[in-house]
Amino acid sequence: MQFVLSQLAAAAAYLFSSSSAQAGCPDYSSFSEQYHAPFSSGRYNLSYMRPAPACRSFNSSVVEETIARMQTVIQDPDLFRLFENSFPNSLDTAVKWRGFAANDTEQELTFLITGDIFLRKDGWTDVAGISNAMWLRDSANQMQSYLSVLTANSSYDSLASLYRGVINLQARYINLGPHCNSFQPPVESGLSPQMNQVLPDVFTPAISNQTAFECKWELDSLAAFLEISTNYYETTGDAAFFGKFEWVSAIETILQTTKNLLVGTYSSNGSVNTIPYTWMRETTTATETLDNLGRGNPVKDGTGLIRSAFRPSDDSTLYQLFIPANMMFARYLESSAKIMAAIGGYETLANEMDSFAASIRAAITKWGIVTHPTYGQIYAFEVDGFGSQNMMDDSNIPSLLSAPFFGYLNVSDPVYQSTRTFVLSEDNPYMMRGPVISAIGGPHEGFGMAWPMASTIRIFTSSDEAEILGQLQEIVSSTDGLGLIHESINSFNQSDWTRQWFSWANGLFGQCLLDLETRMPAVLQASFQS
Numbered sequence: 001m002q003f004v005l006s007q008l009a010a011a012a013a014y015l016f017s018s019s020s021a022q023a024g025c026p027d028y029s030s031f032s033e034q035y036h037a038p039f040s041s042g043r044y045n046l047s048y049m050r051p052a053p054a055c056r057s058f059n060s061s062v063v064e065e066t067i068a069r070m071q072t073v074i075q076d077p078d079l080f081r082l083f084e085n086s087f088p089n090s091l092d093t094a095v096k097w098r099g100f101a102a103n104d105t106e107q108e109l110t111f112l113i114t115g116d117i118f119l120r121k122d123g124w125t126d127v128a129g130i131s132n133a134m135w136l137r138d139s140a141n142q143m144q145s146y147l148s149v150l151t152a153n154s155s156y157d158s159l160a161s162l163y164r165g166v167i168n169l170q171a172r173y174i175n176l177g178p179h180c181n182s183f184q185p186p187v188e189s190g191l192s193p194q195m196n197q198v199l200p201d202v203f204t205p206a207i208s209n210q211t212a213f214e215c216k217w218e219l220d221s222l223a224a225f226l227e228i229s230t231n232y233y234e235t236t237g238d239a240a241f242f243g244k245f246e247w248v249s250a251i252e253t254i255l256q257t258t259k260n261l262l263v264g265t266y267s268s269n270g271s272v273n274t275i276p277y278t279w280m281r282e283t284t285t286a287t288e289t290l291d292n293l294g295r296g297n298p299v300k301d302g303t304g305l306i307r308s309a310f311r312p313s314d315d316s317t318l319y320q321l322f323i324p325a326n327m328m329f330a331r332y333l334e335s336s337a338k339i340m341a342a343i344g345g346y347e348t349l350a351n352e353m354d355s356f357a358a359s360i361r362a363a364i365t366k367w368g369i370v371t372h373p374t375y376g377q378i379y380a381f382e383v384d385g386f387g388s389q390n391m392m393d394d395s396n397i398p399s400l401l402s403a404p405f406f407g408y409l410n411v412s413d414p415v416y417q418s419t420r421t422f423v424l425s426e427d428n429p430y431m432m433r434g435p436v437i438s439a440i441g442g443p444h445e446g447f448g449m450a451w452p453m454a455s456t457i458r459i460f461t462s463s464d465e466a467e468i469l470g471q472l473q474e475i476v477s478s479t480d481g482l483g484l485i486h487e488s489i490n491s492f493n494q495s496d497w498t499r500q501w502f503s504w505a506n507g508l509f510g511q512c513l514l515d516l517e518t519r520m521p522a523v524l525q526a527s528f529q530s
Contacts, residue, residue: 087510110165145507264301300385434491
């Protein structure tokens with residue numbers, strides 16, 4: 001009882017201090033578009049972009065200590081300013097609400113927004129305001145930024161508590177709407193749900209818009225839940241946590257949902273199968289809806305690959321057997337099976353998870369490896385099982401480039417290396433090249449718009465010092481002086497960019513520099529002033 005009372009008191013204190021502090025704080029969506037002193041002492045004169053401590057949505061002493069320590073590690077003033085702004089960005093700005101479940105005062109909840117995702121009126125045209133929505137993929141990756149400083153800790157004011165809160169809330173969301181990619185605030189928060197569009201989306205299975213913000217079926221969203229679960233368990237060893245609350249039931253929901261989506265368009269006798277998910281939106285953008293009455297292009301039955309109607313960019317897939325998401329799902333299903341086994345009493349379920357992951361790996365090898373006329377055997381981005389192949393890569397994670405980053409394979413894998421060479425070449429139709437920045441982009445923001453997130457993943461997957469230094473130079477020099485990682489940048493004009501407040505991309509860059517400190521520390525002693 002004393003524990004419960006202390007936790008409730010801590011939650012109340014947090015909410016009181018947060019609400020009182022926020023009353024006099026600037027709106028970060030506007031704050032992050034403006035320049036603020038003190039500026040960095042380097043040639044790029046980068047703005048300071050952190051809110052005042054009282055205005056930050058979560059304060060972590062271990063994160064502040066890491067920033068202070070990295071000032072002695074990173075020698076270039078502009079690179080350090082970019083780290084100083086970006087690494088804490090999710091904690092500074094995106095912890096919208098924290099508390100406990102209404103029906104269980106020990107169940108921590110963390111509602112984490114992604115940044116400047118806008119509400120839209122109709123057809124993705126008129127901006128109507130910042131949305132309070134939590135994306136499964138983004139929130140998992142935002143927390144991954146702090147994995148290197150995560151430790152086992154039962155305290156409510158710890159990073160471990162934030163992790164547990166995200167995992168618990170994601171489990172709830174998955175049980176309510178496993179085909180959905182983003183969700184409304186929990187009822188406990190007191191925050192009002194928001195409509196994404198005036199014109200409603202038409203999709204099956206239906207779910208209330210009071211629960212879901214958007215219901216694009218993206219396999220990587222469920223993989224992200226497995227990823228954050230794996231990250232927390234492998235770092236803290238806290239198996240007991242996963243035996244509480246809704247985690248096991250969420251895994252059961254995930255298995256049922258994904259196995260149902262192994263179905264092809266036609267049965268063996270030629271009849272049309274019932275597809276467990278459809279989506280239609282009235283829009284002028286082709287990647288916002290699916291053809292064939294919301295079912296997408298035909299998919300061959302019996303491949304062993306899970307369909308994904310949308311990519312992690314929230315763009316629709318051309319062919320629904322999306323290889324990067326299947327890779328990520330298989331990898332984290334394997335590691336989550338170890339959590340299930342460690343809980344005790346769920347050996348059958350753990351074995352089912354292992355077996356399913358192995359079957360997906362075999363299917364990826366059979367259907368996902370194709371022969372390119374120049375690069376030989378490489379991984380396709382998407383296939384349909386009928387022989388059609390989409391040969392490209394997209395900037396968002398999971399991507400083909402990021403396969404070693406999320407642990408599907410080793411970076412030295414020969415098929416991966418051939419794939420990497422292809423996706424970083426001009427033969428990848430979405431490799432954007434220019435004097436400002438050269439990086440993979442995608443149809444989400446269109447031709448010529450390179451994504452620094454892809455540059456960061458290029459660094460993660462390289463041990464070539466010259467390549468890494470070149471990517472860091474491009475990132476540092478292309479923020480338009482704002483000192484934050486944008487979503488995309490015109491490869492010929494650094495002042496033409498999208499999204500000034502993209503917490504996932506910011507945190508990923510901070511995570512990358514901490515990785516370099518361990519893996520290639522000499523890189524962080526370089527100058528980027530020339």
